[in-house]
Amino acid sequence: MLYQIFKLTHKNQALNEKMLAFQDLDVRENAINEAAEALKARMTALGVRKPDEIMSKLVDASKATAELDRLKVLMTQKDQELTALVAIEKALIEVAGQKKGADAKQLILETMMSFEQLKKLVVDPADEEAYSLRMW
Structure with a gap:
């Protein structure tokens, strides 16, 4: 019972924070719109013909x-x-020069496979952002 109360309280706080963030975005959007209108009025007063195009x-x-x-x-x-x-x-060229035949091929394959595994482990920031956007 206490866990459920804690969980609901935590969820309520998270929702309140999101609501405040959206309200903050509304305030910012209104400020941007007001600034755009003021800039447009100022450019018109200065005789600029197409203020919307310039903006x-x-x-x-x-x-x-x-x-x-x-x-x-x-x-x-x-x-x-x-x-x-x-x-x-x-490194592969050096090793290939030192070892002959099957040993060199095996080492090259192991190195390339290790590199592919490393690439899978490293997440590209752009991919991570796209993934997080898809999750929402």
Whole structure:
């Protein structure tokens, strides 16, 4: 009985926190809308002919900047993966030169399988975000 009360109280608190977050989002959205209207009025007062178009271009530029930042992070991650692959390739070439035949093939296969297993263990941040979005 006490556990159920605790569980319901905890759930109630979590729901209250979510509700406050949504209210905060509403406040932010209203502030953004008011700022947009004020900016539009100011541009109109300054004689700008198409303030909506200019604001739309500014939003697009902001989105492009955010996408550029995301791509830079992705490029850094891929560069790190490539560096790791180059190191593995060098090690395999060295071992292949030292060992002949079946031993070298076996080592190469084991290394490649280990790398594939490591890739499965490491979660790409973009994949993790997409997964968490699908869960909701």
